[in-house]
Amino acid sequence: xxxxxxxxxxxxxxxxxxQTKLTGIVHYESGISQQNIDNYFSxxxxxxxxxxxxxxxxxxxxxxxxxxxxxxxxxxxxxYKVNKKLTIKDRGDITEKMNLIAAGGLNKYYQNRNKxxxxxxxxxxxxxxxxxxxxxxxxxxxxxxxxxxxYLCYKATTVVKLNKKTINITAWYxxxxxxxxxxxxxxxxPGLVLEVQNNFRYFRATKLxxxxxxxxxxxxxxxxxxxxxxxxxxxxxTAWSKIK
Amino acid sequence: xxxxxxSLAVVFVMSSFTTSNTDVEKMNIKEVISENVGPAGDxxxxxxxxxxxxxxxxxxxxxxYYMAYYIDCFYSIQPE
Numbered sequence: 001x002x003x004x005x006x007x008x009x010x011x012x013x014x015x016x017x018x019q020t021k022l023t024g025i026v027h028y029e030s031g032i033s034q035q036n037i038d039n040y041f042s043x044x045x046x047x048x049x050x051x052x053x054x055x056x057x058x059x060x061x062x063x064x065x066x067x068x069x070x071x072x073x074x075x076x077x078x079x080y081k082v083n084k085k086l087t088i089k090d091r092g093d094i095t096e097k098m099n100l101i102a103a104g105g106l107n108k109y110y111q112n113r114n115k116x117x118x119x120x121x122x123x124x125x126x127x128x129x130x131x132x133x134x135x136x137x138x139x140x141x142x143x144x145x146x147x148x149x150x151y152l153c154y155k156a157t158t159v160v161k162l163n164k165k166t167i168n169i170t171a172w173y174x175x176x177x178x179x180x181x182x183x184x185x186x187x188x189x190p191g192l193v194l195e196v197q198n199n200f201r202y203f204r205a206t207k208l209x210x211x212x213x214x215x216x217x218x219x220x221x222x223x224x225x226x227x228x229x230x231x232x233x234x235x236x237x238t239a240w241s242k243i244k
Numbered sequence: 245x246x247x248x249x250x251s252l253a254v255v256f257v258m259s260s261f262t263t264s265n266t267d268v269e270k271m272n273i274k275e276v277i278s279e280n281v282g283p284a285g286d287x288x289x290x291x292x293x294x295x296x297x298x299x300x301x302x303x304x305x306x307x308x309y310y311m312a313y314y315i316d317c318f319y320s321i322q323p324e
Contacts, residue, residue, distance in 0.1 A: 032301070032302070036301070040301070053297055056294065056297050057297060057300075057301060060297075060298065060301050060302075061301060091316075091319055094312065094313070094316045097312045097316075098298050098301075098302060098309060098312065099302070101302070101304075101308055101309055101312060102302035102303065102304060105308070124311060125307055125308055125310075125311065126307075162303075162304075162305075163305075167303065198303060199303065200301065200302055200303035201302065201303060236305060236307045239307060240305075240306065240307050240310075243288060243292050243310065244288070244289075244292075
């Protein structure tokens with residue numbers, strides 16, 4: 001009996017210790033979702049009349065490349081960034097630029113577990129740096145499972161409204177890795193997000209390194225005026241209305 | 245003497261290159277939205293349209309994509 005109790009204590013202490021030390025690096029790839037491509041070619045394309053727009057959309061959907069990005073995390077916070085630093089002001093393939101922007105662009109996505117918050121540093125869109133602060137998303141958890149890279153993942157869903165459009169999001173998270181982080185702004189689940197799909201794009205983990213040899217250091221972005229998501233949306237709308 | 249002239253030439257070429265780059269680097273949304281006439285104005289209008297289409301395909305806001313299209317258009321109208 002004594003031995004069993006001793007073993008149990010040892011196990012609890014070890015697991016608690018390993019959790020406080022948990023760090024990791026996740027490599028993701030992202031691209032336009034097959035659902036998006038299928039939907040465009042089977043339905044939407046037939047409704048379009050503007051030939052220039054059809055050529056533009058065809059090109060964007062058929063020539064889009066996969067974009068690599070990385071999430072670094074500790075138990076308490078994480079940062080997500082796109083790997084390629086092709087700046088918006090560089091000359092280059094415009095289709096690739098669109099994909100880079102959609103995957104997160106030059107933004108830094110800082111996620112904090114204790115505050116349940118996401119802070120996006122955006123220095124491009126409005127011509128100066130902002131730190132856009134919002135809370136983690138709220139999800140519907142399901143019992144549906146699948147294995148990703150050997151990890152048992154659970155399905156969670158949520159719905160977001162953007163410009164009167166409904167965006168359905170499905171995420172696959174792994175409770176075995178107890179951090180509430182994920183790619184871009186897909187976080188707030190009781191486990192690391194290894195795959196996400198919405199109406200437009202997907203993010204998929206291609207490599208996961210837990211407790212890497214090199215220490216994971218999360219540098220919280222500080223440069224920029226702190227605003228709420230609502231405040232930022234308002235400023236963005238005002239700027240857009242001035243572009244004529 | 246030859247070396248000095250060569251060094252000066254290199255400095256001159258480098259500085260002119262840096263200057264032309266800096267002009268684009270300084271470009272931001274506040275200046276761009278005021279450009280609504282001439283070729284730059286055409287860029288504003290076409291980039292707005294493309295940014296809307298890009299958002300329809302990729303998700304997000306048109307504003308996220310606008311500057312990339314504007315810069316792309318701006319380069320294309322610059323003399324070589």
